[in-house]
Amino acid sequence: MGAPTDARRLLDRCRALVRPALREAVGRTHPWVGEMAAYSFGWCEVGGAPADASGGKGVRQALAVLGAEASGAPGCVAVPGAVAVELVHAFSLLHDDIMDGDTARRRRPTVWKAYGTGPAVLAGDALFALAVETLAVAPAGPAAVRLLSGALRDLVRGQADDLLFATRPWSGPERMRPREYRAMAEHKTGALLGCAAALGALLGGAPPATVSALDRAGRHLGIAFQVVDDLLGIWGDPAVTGKPVYGDLRERKKTFPVLAALDSPASARLSALLESATDPGAAAALIEESGGRSAGLAEARRQVSAAEAALAEVPLEAGAAADLRSLLDFLVRRDL
Amino acid sequence: MGAPTDARRLLDRCRALVRPALREAVGRTHPWVGEMAAYSFGWCEVGGAPADASGGKGVRQALAVLGAEASGAPGCVAVPGAVAVELVHAFSLLHDDIMDGDTARRRRPTVWKAYGTGPAVLAGDALFALAVETLAVAPAGPAAVRLLSGALRDLVRGQADDLLFATRPWSGPERMRPREYRAMAEHKTGALLGCAAALGALLGGAPPATVSALDRAGRHLGIAFQVVDDLLGIWGDPAVTGKPVYGDLRERKKTFPVLAALDSPASARLSALLESATDPGAAAALIEESGGRSAGLAEARRQVSAAEAALAEVPLEAGAAADLRSLLDFLVRRDL
Numbered sequence: 001m002g003a004p005t006d007a008r009r010l011l012d013r014c015r016a017l018v019r020p021a022l023r024e025a026v027g028r029t030h031p032w033v034g035e036m037a038a039y040s041f042g043w044c045e046v047g048g049a050p051a052d053a054s055g056g057k058g059v060r061q062a063l064a065v066l067g068a069e070a071s072g073a074p075g076c077v078a079v080p081g082a083v084a085v086e087l088v089h090a091f092s093l094l095h096d097d098i099m100d101g102d103t104a105r106r107r108r109p110t111v112w113k114a115y116g117t118g119p120a121v122l123a124g125d126a127l128f129a130l131a132v133e134t135l136a137v138a139p140a141g142p143a144a145v146r147l148l149s150g151a152l153r154d155l156v157r158g159q160a161d162d163l164l165f166a167t168r169p170w171s172g173p174e175r176m177r178p179r180e181y182r183a184m185a186e187h188k189t190g191a192l193l194g195c196a197a198a199l200g201a202l203l204g205g206a207p208p209a210t211v212s213a214l215d216r217a218g219r220h221l222g223i224a225f226q227v228v229d230d231l232l233g234i235w236g237d238p239a240v241t242g243k244p245v246y247g248d249l250r251e252r253k254k255t256f257p258v259l260a261a262l263d264s265p266a267s268a269r270l271s272a273l274l275e276s277a278t279d280p281g282a283a284a285a286l287i288e289e290s291g292g293r294s295a296g297l298a299e300a301r302r303q304v305s306a307a308e309a310a311l312a313e314v315p316l317e318a319g320a321a322a323d324l325r326s327l328l329d330f331l332v333r334r335d336l
Numbered sequence: 337m338g339a340p341t342d343a344r345r346l347l348d349r350c351r352a353l354v355r356p357a358l359r360e361a362v363g364r365t366h367p368w369v370g371e372m373a374a375y376s377f378g379w380c381e382v383g384g385a386p387a388d389a390s391g392g393k394g395v396r397q398a399l400a401v402l403g404a405e406a407s408g409a410p411g412c413v414a415v416p417g418a419v420a421v422e423l424v425h426a427f428s429l430l431h432d433d434i435m436d437g438d439t440a441r442r443r444r445p446t447v448w449k450a451y452g453t454g455p456a457v458l459a460g461d462a463l464f465a466l467a468v469e470t471l472a473v474a475p476a477g478p479a480a481v482r483l484l485s486g487a488l489r490d491l492v493r494g495q496a497d498d499l500l501f502a503t504r505p506w507s508g509p510e511r512m513r514p515r516e517y518r519a520m521a522e523h524k525t526g527a528l529l530g531c532a533a534a535l536g537a538l539l540g541g542a543p544p545a546t547v548s549a550l551d552r553a554g555r556h557l558g559i560a561f562q563v564v565d566d567l568l569g570i571w572g573d574p575a576v577t578g579k580p581v582y583g584d585l586r587e588r589k590k591t592f593p594v595l596a597a598l599d600s601p602a603s604a605r606l607s608a609l610l611e612s613a614t615d616p617g618a619a620a621a622l623i624e625e626s627g628g629r630s631a632g633l634a635e636a637r638r639q640v641s642a643a644e645a646a647l648a649e650v651p652l653e654a655g656a657a658a659d660l661r662s663l664l665d666f667l668v669r670r671d672l
Contacts, residue, residue, distance in 0.1 A: 032500060
């Protein structure tokens with residue numbers, strides 16, 4: 001299977017296409033704030049010395065570029081959209097890390113940990129402002145800004161729900177349902193992925209039906225991606241994922257496999273195990289036994305199929321559509 | 337002199353005109369986040385019980401409304417712009433209070449103090465997103481979003497400089513100059529005031545020269561406003577300002593009167609007094625003796641004149657122009 005290599009080559013190509021404009025955008029802000037932004041993209045160390053650390057896979061910029069190409073336009077027309085979604089993604093990671101108290105990301109200290117909470121809040125704001133500015137001066141400005149602002153509203157909604165879910169009980173009528181998880185994941189992760197592909201199509205001159213189909217495909221992809229992340233968080237190889245073993249269970253996260261397992265007869269026993277969080281290995285085994293793992297796999301497959309169905313609804317340029325599918329596969333079949 | 341009463345009446349009229357749309361905008365976000373936003377506007381208490389606390393004077397919404405009226409349009413056309421600038425102002429106060437560690441605003445706990453830092457970061461992000469969305473769907477969308485995003489860039493720049501100024505020495509070649517203060521105040525305060533008036537004019541259909549003149553007037557007003565704030569922070573009546581006596585001096589803030597006084601022969605003595613911050617009364621007296629107070633008053637007057645000159649450059653509807661001038665007077669002649 002050549003798919004992973006193809007997908008990586010695809011991500012590299014899109015990153016190379018977008019990076020000059022992304023660097024230019026970051027260069028427009030205050031130099032101190034720009035350093036924090038550059039650090040978060042892996043371009044420099046604290047203090048400004050050049051670095052070549054991981055800045056993430058760049059999925060959103062690739063979706064924007066492929067959205068334009070799938071609409072028959074050259075990928076470069078998507079660059080303002082690609083820059084905007086990468087800036088928004090970086091902004092949301094920066095602020096989410098503050099809200100979640102996460103101290104490390106991509107094996108480096110998070111921005112708030114390295115520079116302080118106040119500066120990290122400001123750096124996030126700066127990235128947000130640059131994203132809006134980038135689209136406001138781009139062609140197709142008003143419609144593009146409307147797409148982005150819709151995604152931003154969903155992003156806030158998803159993050160709010162994610163924070164509130166932590167306070168919900170494991171069982172009883174107030175417990176969280178997989179349905180609520182899906183809405184949260186669509187808002188928190190899917191909205192920006194959908195916006196990325198849709199922005200690319202919009203900037204590529206695609207008709208509204210194509211823009212909307214790509215948006216929906218991205219939203220399904222987002223849910224699938226989040227569920228796969230949850231599965232890897234419990235059963236993935238820590239050497240590959242870079243995450244601590246059973247980290248999500250230790251942090252009592254209400255992930256999809258957990259919620260699905262809580263709908264089984266083992267609910268009471270599992271609630272007690274999850275709440276104490278002292279034996280995450282036993283919890284993982286019980287979640288698997290109660291069907292949480294298979295429910296998660298089924299959910300991911302269902303969402304990937306829905307994404308593929310959305311792509312099949314509209315006429316797309318064949319090569320780019322194949323690229324979109326191989327990216328989709330790569331993102332949700334990671335090491336499962 | 338009837339000016340203060342006129343200005344208060346003016347602010348009340350604009351607040352009443354804008355409030356329904358502002359409430360509608362806040363109602364579009366996640367309910368939990370919306371409660372934090374409503375709390376910051378003084379509309380509710382923690383927990384959501386209705387309140388009628390001060391949400392600030394509402395200068396920015398008034399400038400937007402008057403910007404439209406001065407362009408010969410009805411004030412209501414400025415409402416989307418007025419909502420956007422009030423949302424951005426609320427966002428910036430929310431995040432600035434986190435960065436500055438301020439625990440009280442308008443005699444109530446700040447949002448981060450009342451709800452926690454993470455939630456307050458998110459509430460600020462939500463207000464920011466709502467502001468962009470409000471303008472993106474308004475008529476004159478792209479130009480309006482461009483105006484706002486320019487102001488946002490300046491806002492970040494001003495806040496970054498303000499945070500960095502705290503680390504600069506009182507004396508020597510690395511010390512801060514009044515010129516740098518002016519740029520910081522223009523960015524931090526003036527840009528959004530200018531944007532408010534300019535957005536009103538833009539939405540009112542004014543020609544570019546008028547939009548630009550109102551923008552510049554707002555920027556000068558912002559510097560004047562900030563300098564007056566500094567003067568009141570040292571010599572104002574705490575019963576009127578609601579600020580602790582000599583709070584700025586105790587916090588070693590590099591305010592305009594301080595910077596101006598540091599350019600005098602008393603610089604060395606004053607530096608020592610300011611650094612120790614143990615006798616702010618003596619520092620205040622020395623600042624006044626060294627001409628810091630009169631330099632501040634002169635600077636405020638100069639900026640007000642520049643604002644008035646900008647307004648005089650372009651044809652404006654006479655009644656609204658008079659209202660703009662009375663608002664300007666009210667804001668910078670407060671209790672001096």
